[in-house]
Amino acid sequence: MWNIQKMQGIIIIERTIENSVFYNHTVRGKNCAKKINSIILFFTLSMLFTAQYAVAQNKTSITGKITGISGEAVSGINIRIKGNEVRTLSKEDGTFELNNLKPGNYEFLFNGLGYKPHSQKISLSAGQSIKVEVKLTEISTVLESVTVAGKTQAAEVRQQAYNVAAIDARKLHNTTYDLNQALNKVSGVRIRESGGLGSAFNFSLNGFTGNQVKFFLDGIPMDNFGTSLQMNNIPINMADRIEVYKGVVPVWLGADALGGAINIVTNPNKRDYLDVSYSYGSFNTHKSTVNAGYTAKSGFTVQVNAFQNYSDNNYKVDVDVANLTTGVYTPMRVSRFHDTYRNETVIANIGVMGKRYADKLLLGITLGQNKADIQTGNRMFDVYGARKRNGNIIMPSLKYLKNNLFIKDLNLSLNANYNVGHEQLVDTVFKQYNWLGESRDKSTDPDAVGGELRRTLYKYKNNNANVTANLGYKFLGKHSLALNNTFLGFNRKGKDELDPDNKLNMQPRENFKNILGLGYRYDMNERFNASVFLKNYNQSTTAFQTYTPPNAPWGTLPTYTEQQKSVNKTGYGAAASYFLNTGLQAKASYEKTYRLPENDELFGNPTIDRIENFSLRPESSENANLGLAYQFIAVKAHKLHIESNFIYRNSKDFIRPNLTSVGGVAMIQMLNQQDVRTTGIDGEIRYTFKDALVVGVNMTWQNIINQTKYEANETQVSQIYKDRIPNMPYLYGNANAQYSIKGLGSATNVLNIGYNLTYVHEYYLNWPSQGSTGSKLNIPEQFQHDVNAVFSIKDGRYNIGLECRNLLDAKIYDNFSLQKPGRSFNVKLRYFIAGNQK
Numbered sequence: 001m002w003n004i005q006k007m008q009g010i011i012i013i014e015r016t017i018e019n020s021v022f023y024n025h026t027v028r029g030k031n032c033a034k035k036i037n038s039i040i041l042f043f044t045l046s047m048l049f050t051a052q053y054a055v056a057q058n059k060t061s062i063t064g065k066i067t068g069i070s071g072e073a074v075s076g077i078n079i080r081i082k083g084n085e086v087r088t089l090s091k092e093d094g095t096f097e098l099n100n101l102k103p104g105n106y107e108f109l110f111n112g113l114g115y116k117p118h119s120q121k122i123s124l125s126a127g128q129s130i131k132v133e134v135k136l137t138e139i140s141t142v143l144e145s146v147t148v149a150g151k152t153q154a155a156e157v158r159q160q161a162y163n164v165a166a167i168d169a170r171k172l173h174n175t176t177y178d179l180n181q182a183l184n185k186v187s188g189v190r191i192r193e194s195g196g197l198g199s200a201f202n203f204s205l206n207g208f209t210g211n212q213v214k215f216f217l218d219g220i221p222m223d224n225f226g227t228s229l230q231m232n233n234i235p236i237n238m239a240d241r242i243e244v245y246k247g248v249v250p251v252w253l254g255a256d257a258l259g260g261a262i263n264i265v266t267n268p269n270k271r272d273y274l275d276v277s278y279s280y281g282s283f284n285t286h287k288s289t290v291n292a293g294y295t296a297k298s299g300f301t302v303q304v305n306a307f308q309n310y311s312d313n314n315y316k317v318d319v320d321v322a323n324l325t326t327g328v329y330t331p332m333r334v335s336r337f338h339d340t341y342r343n344e345t346v347i348a349n350i351g352v353m354g355k356r357y358a359d360k361l362l363l364g365i366t367l368g369q370n371k372a373d374i375q376t377g378n379r380m381f382d383v384y385g386a387r388k389r390n391g392n393i394i395m396p397s398l399k400y401l402k403n404n405l406f407i408k409d410l411n412l413s414l415n416a417n418y419n420v421g422h423e424q425l426v427d428t429v430f431k432q433y434n435w436l437g438e439s440r441d442k443s444t445d446p447d448a449v450g451g452e453l454r455r456t457l458y459k460y461k462n463n464n465a466n467v468t469a470n471l472g473y474k475f476l477g478k479h480s481l482a483l484n485n486t487f488l489g490f491n492r493k494g495k496d497e498l499d500p501d502n503k504l505n506m507q508p509r510e511n512f513k514n515i516l517g518l519g520y521r522y523d524m525n526e527r528f529n530a531s532v533f534l535k536n537y538n539q540s541t542t543a544f545q546t547y548t549p550p551n552a553p554w555g556t557l558p559t560y561t562e563q564q565k566s567v568n569k570t571g572y573g574a575a576a577s578y579f580l581n582t583g584l585q586a587k588a589s590y591e592k593t594y595r596l597p598e599n600d601e602l603f604g605n606p607t608i609d610r611i612e613n614f615s616l617r618p619e620s621s622e623n624a625n626l627g628l629a630y631q632f633i634a635v636k637a638h639k640l641h642i643e644s645n646f647i648y649r650n651s652k653d654f655i656r657p658n659l660t661s662v663g664g665v666a667m668i669q670m671l672n673q674q675d676v677r678t679t680g681i682d683g684e685i686r687y688t689f690k691d692a693l694v695v696g697v698n699m700t701w702q703n704i705i706n707q708t709k710y711e712a713n714e715t716q717v718s719q720i721y722k723d724r725i726p727n728m729p730y731l732y733g734n735a736n737a738q739y740s741i742k743g744l745g746s747a748t749n750v751l752n753i754g755y756n757l758t759y760v761h762e763y764y765l766n767w768p769s770q771g772s773t774g775s776k777l778n779i780p781e782q783f784q785h786d787v788n789a790v791f792s793i794k795d796g797r798y799n800i801g802l803e804c805r806n807l808l809d810a811k812i813y814d815n816f817s818l819q820k821p822g823r824s825f826n827v828k829l830r831y832f833i834a835g836n837q838k
Contacts, residue, residue: 060124061099064132066090066110068834073271074136077112082119103128110134116691161531161575163246163587163625163645169239174790174801176279176287176826177236179264185734185756186244187698188645188682192729192814193232196313196821197285198341198372200608201232202657205260206246206647207678207702209728210657211598212258212619214249218266220415221255223488223598224464226423227607228368228393231262233343235289235307237275237830240267246682247625247647248575248589251519251533252470254486258595258621259649266305271295273834281803281826285311299352301362306346313339315821317435318811319380324432324440336375337437338385343370345393360401366417368393377453377609378659378668380818385433387452389607393421409474416467424459425606427451428498458505458606460494462599480521482533488513490599507544507560509603513596514538530576539567539596543603543614567618569594587627587645594620601655601670610668611660617672621651639688647702649678656725675707676725692740699733720767727779731761748795758784779813799830 066074073094080087081098084106090096103126110118115136124130165186172182180201184191190204205213215222215231222230243263245253253261275291289307314336320329345368351361369392374384397417405412428451431439442448449455467487474480492509496502519533546558573591580586597616604612627645634640654676657668680702687695704725711718724730738754765777785807792799802825806812809823 060101060103060126060128060130061097062101062108062122062124062130062132063095063097064134066094066096066112066134066136068115068136074112074115075267077110077115077136080109082107082109110136112136161529161577161587161589162248162250163589163627165244165246167242167244169236169241172236173275173277173832174792174799174828174830175236175788176281176801176803176828178232179234179236179239179242180232182236182242183231183244183262184758185736187684187733188246188700189244190700190729190732190760193820194814194818195336195339195375196283196315196341197309197311198233198313198343198370203231203262204728205244206682206700207649207680207704208259210655211601212595212655213260213262214253214255214257216253216255216261216263218415219253219263219413219470220417220468221466221486221488224417224419224462224466224490225366225395226393226419226421226462226464227372227389227391228343228370228421229345229366233307233309233345233370234264235277235287235309237277237289237291238266238305238307239264241265246645247623248573248591249593250531251482251484251517251535252472254468254470254484254515254517256513256515256537256594256596258593258619258651259623271834273832275830275832277828277830279801279826279828282824283312283315283821285309285824285826287828295353299354301349301351301353303349303362304346305348306344308342308344310342311340313341313375313821315824317380317819319435321435322383324434324438332435334435338373338387338433339375341370341372344368349397349399351399357402358400359403360399362397362399364397364399366393366395366397368421376818378818382453383433383435384452385431385437385439386429387425387427389423389425391421391423391607393419395419395421411470411472413470414468416465418466419464420461422459422461423607425456427453427456430455453609455498456606457497458494459496460492463489463491463493465489478523480523482517482519482521484515484517484519486513486515492599492603503560508542508562509544509599510540510542511599511602512540527579528577530574532574533572535571535593537567537569537571537594537596537618539618541565541597541602541614543612545614563614567596569618569620571620583631583633585629587625587629589623589625591623592620593623594618595655597655597670608668610670613669613671616655616670617653619651619653619655619672621649621654624648637690641686641688642684644681644683647678647680647682649676651676651678657727673706673708673725675709676704677707678702678704692742693738695737697733697735699731701731703730704728720769723767723769724764726764726766726768729760729763729779733759735759744791746793748793750792750796752788752790752792754788754790756786758782758786780811782810782812783808784810784812797831797833799828799832801828801830802826803828 066077068074075090075094077090078087079090079096086098088096088098101124103124105121105123108120108122118134118136120134122130122132167182167186169182180191183189188206191201192204193199193201202210203213243265245261247259249255249257249261253263255261272294273292275289278288280286287309291305293303295301316333316335318331318333321332321334322329345366347364347366349362349364351363352358353360355361371390372388374387374389376382376384395417398415400414403411430442430450431452432442433439433452465488469485471483472480490511494505496505515535515537517533517535519531521529521531523529542562542564544560545563546560571591571593573589573593575589577585577587596618600610601616602612602614604610625645625647627643629643632640652675654673655670656673658671660667660669680700682698682700684696684698706720706723706725709717709721735757736755738752741751743749744751760782762778762781765779786803786805787807788801788803790799790801804823804825806821806823812820814820
């Protein structure tokens with residue numbers, strides 16, 4: 001007989017013999033039995049296929065769309081069934097689909113970064129197709145540093161192995177923050193600015209500074225954006241979230257970072273929206289932004305981001321004022337008088353989304369300009385009254401994304417841009433200024449150099465190109481591969497109207513980088529995952545070398561010869577994450593990485609008084625990270641998050657800024673410090689009560705030690721061996737609190753009141769072992785208090801924010817003891833509406 005079974009969804013048909021009666025029949029009987037069996041088999045199979053068809057017909061499906069309270073589509077939300085392995089992610093337009101579900105009662109769970117978890121019970125009948133609309137509520141407006149991992153949404157937040165913090169920038173859209181100010185609240189991060197709005201800045205992350213930490217905009221390197229589009233002038237409203245990778249950087253970012261990266265995610269997947277804001281503050285500071293997008297049902301898409309910044313930066317500073325006649329210096333408190341900054345930038349994209357040939361295809365253009373007066377040099381001792389710089393950005397771009405390319409789970413993204421914008425330094429006034437704005441003519445001084453520092457109208461284009469490609473493939477459920485290639489091109493062309501025949505300006509300055517990375521990831525289960533990767537770093541540089549014969553007569557001009565060098569290095573690394581229990585996660589990562597010298601380090605940057613150093617070598621580092629994070633929920637109203645990370649960095653040929661004198665003027669030159677070792681720890685504690693009160697504190701300690709025992713061509717042990725690296729904060733932190741009052745005047749209104757304290761311990765300006773105790777220069781201990789209040793009306797459609805920074809008007813110092821603004825007040829008005837917001 002035929003025995004029919006169904007096991008684990010698979011129908012098994014097997015034939016068994018109950019007795020031997022058939023074997024006693026005649027051949028005719030045997031043939032008859034065979035016919036009967038064939039008929040039985042035919043009808044049995046027919047009934048089985050019919051039953052299977054009926055079962056399929058009884059299967060149900062559910063489709064839906066996920067939006068925020070303001071109506072914008074929310075992508076990357078994890079949708080799963082409680083107690084079931086079935087899950088999916090919402091698409092770019094917020095839609096999702098689950099098919100072939102059995103009839104029954106289900107509880108669907110929705111989770112996403114920046115949104116409160118949501119559950120919904122749904123009953124599914126046989127053959128029924130249900131469509132649902134889900135609105136997610138954003139988490140209370142507060143600046144939180146939360147542990148996330150990789151470029152994913154909350155569904156995979158706790159599954160990644162990389163040590164990364166994320167700022168939900170949407171919660172700061174009602175503040176006047178730029179991206180730098182938001183980042184300065186994250187543990188392990190310290191941003192040092194040389195002044196007020198638009199000033200030069202230095203980014204520090206767990207012992208690495210400047211170009212050692214890479215910046216990305218939606219995964220695209222920002223190396224070539226110029227001064228018109230950078231972290232200290234991009235408004236916070238342009239970002240959806242900011243990811244801070246501490247230590248190991250994922251392969252898909254494709255960079256030669258030495259120990260960290262910042263990725264600004266703009267979330268261009270919003271469909272129809274308008275976000276307009278304007279703010280006014282102390283020192284005659286004006287900021288305005290317009291962010292708008294439209295996507296038709298056909299997929300046609302237009303996106304525009306525009307912003308403007310202006311400030312007189314005329315805050316007061318404590319300085320020694322020179323008498324231009326007697327040369328006597330007198331301590332005074334004066335206002336900066338030559339520090340105006342302004343910039344205007346627009347980023348426009350047009351294209352299609354959701355097509356068969358492309359999930360996203362956008363052609364774009366970025367146009368912008370900036371103008372900045374230069375008040376001081378690299379020390380407050382240097383004072384300028386007419387020196388200035390300006391620049392612009394003209395950058396066409398291409399963005400392409402295609403998921404399931406050729407085969408399922410093979411995804412391709414391609415980004416390319418080319419910046420032909422210029423930068424210029426203007427120094428034509430032959431005068432000397434003091435801090436009172438007084439000046440004297442230098443033409444009577446035979447030793448004086450033209451201009452305030454050096455007479456110039458040098459204007460240059462760096463002609464930057466960038467092409468980044470990512471190819472990802474997920475297979476067999478638990479395995480994935482990622483291949484990234486990033487190409488960066490640089491070709492500086494410059495001239496000076498005041499010296500058009502200057503042969504130095506005509507010399508080649510070219511730099512080409514290519515970083516190729518391959519990564520593999522294994523997701524064993526929800527508790528453990530691991531990644532390994534391999535990177536190749538390639539650089540080709542062309543510059544010039546000056547040569548003057550040793551016995552040449554005085555006044556002989558140097559000759560220039562072309563000089564080329566190339567670099568090829570290989571790096572590697574691994575990372576792993578393991579959940580010891582539901583709330584306790586351990587992370588570990590290691591990498592051997594390289595960072596290739598940047599263009600302005602090799603060739604100099606006249607706009608920030610940096611001189612060239614073509615002999616720079618790539619820096620390398622062995623980085624190790626160990627981290628623990630614990631999430632404790634006592635009851636529904638109380639949540640406690642504790643996190644701590646240990647860092648170890650062993651760096652060779654460490655590149656750091658060195659202050660040097662050129663013609664009596666303080667200039668910066670980048671140098672290789674042969675061996676630097678960093679150990680450190682950062683930690684954070686955050687308490688939340690009913691999504692109304694949030695209190696947090698974070699602290700960072702890092703010990704960055706010079707391990708170079710013998711300097712070049714020296715046999716004596718270096719005097720600064722085992723000294724702490726100077727002019728770099730080593731102990732700093734933040735404390736913050738915020739309280740939300742809901743239903744003030746209306747059920748949809750929210751008032752948020754916040755406070756933030758920033759602390760920086762004192763540190764030496766120069767090497768600690770040099771100089772006598774009483775004469776050492778140091779940057780003193782600093783405390784800065786900030787308060788703010790934001791009132792949101794009608795679910796965030798209308799917003800007004802009030803801020804006071806540096807409430808106690810403390811003296812805040814930064815790079816080479818440059819003073820930053822004192823107490824300031826700001827007000828911001830913002831209007832936001834999404835396409836389906838009523």
